[in-house]
Amino acid sequence: MTSASFHPAAGPARRTVVAAAGAAGLTAVLAACGGSDDDASGDSGTAPSGSPSQEAGGGGSGGGENAGAGAALAATADIPEGGGKVFPDQKVVVTQPAAGDFKAFSATCTHQGCAVKSVADGLINCPCHNSSFSITDGSVQGGPAPKPLPAVQITVSGDSIRLAG
Numbered sequence: 001m002t003s004a005s006f007h008p009a010a011g012p013a014r015r016t017v018v019a020a021a022g023a024a025g026l027t028a029v030l031a032a033c034g035g036s037d038d039d040a041s042g043d044s045g046t047a048p049s050g051s052p053s054q055e056a057g058g059g060g061s062g063g064g065e066n067a068g069a070g071a072a073l074a075a076t077a078d079i080p081e082g083g084g085k086v087f088p089d090q091k092v093v094v095t096q097p098a099a100g101d102f103k104a105f106s107a108t109c110t111h112q113g114c115a116v117k118s119v120a121d122g123l124i125n126c127p128c129h130n131s132s133f134s135i136t137d138g139s140v141q142g143g144p145a146p147k148p149l150p151a152v153q154i155t156v157s158g159d160s161i162r163l164a165g
Contacts (some may be wrong), residue, residue: 084119
């Protein structure tokens with residue numbers, strides 16, 4: 001009598017299948033959470049360089065809740081040059097990296113979703129795990145955050161800063 005040995009069918013290992021299924025699920029969740037960049041008007045929303053209206057990116061709200069969109073968020077004098085201010089109710093942080101250059105980013109840290117709390121020394125700071133982001137472009141400058149803060153579109157008209165809506 002011969003002994004039979006078991007050889008699994010050729011194919012991917014269980015770990016590979018589980019990892020692929022998890023990645024596919026994550027992709028679906030991220031796609032569902034992302035906002036649409038479609039603009040029915042056809043306008044790209046970007047302001048010409050040097051104009052008083054600044055676009056800090058295409059982050060947008062992505063959802064039906066657009067608290068404060070179009071309403072004045074702050075006066076330009078409220079945002080210190082080389083610094084910024086966090087607006088927790090709107091979940092946005094507005095910065096002024098250089099005189100007259102205003103930027104806005106999501107105030108939700110990309111690490112674990114904590115709210116950023118302060119802007120100091122050219123950095124937007126998250127207190128939860130000490131991630132920090134550039135006031136110029138939202139890029140990760142330190143900590144465990146895996147990606148930059150998403151940009152949020154704002155407009156500057158006269159001395160008023162508004163969330164684009």
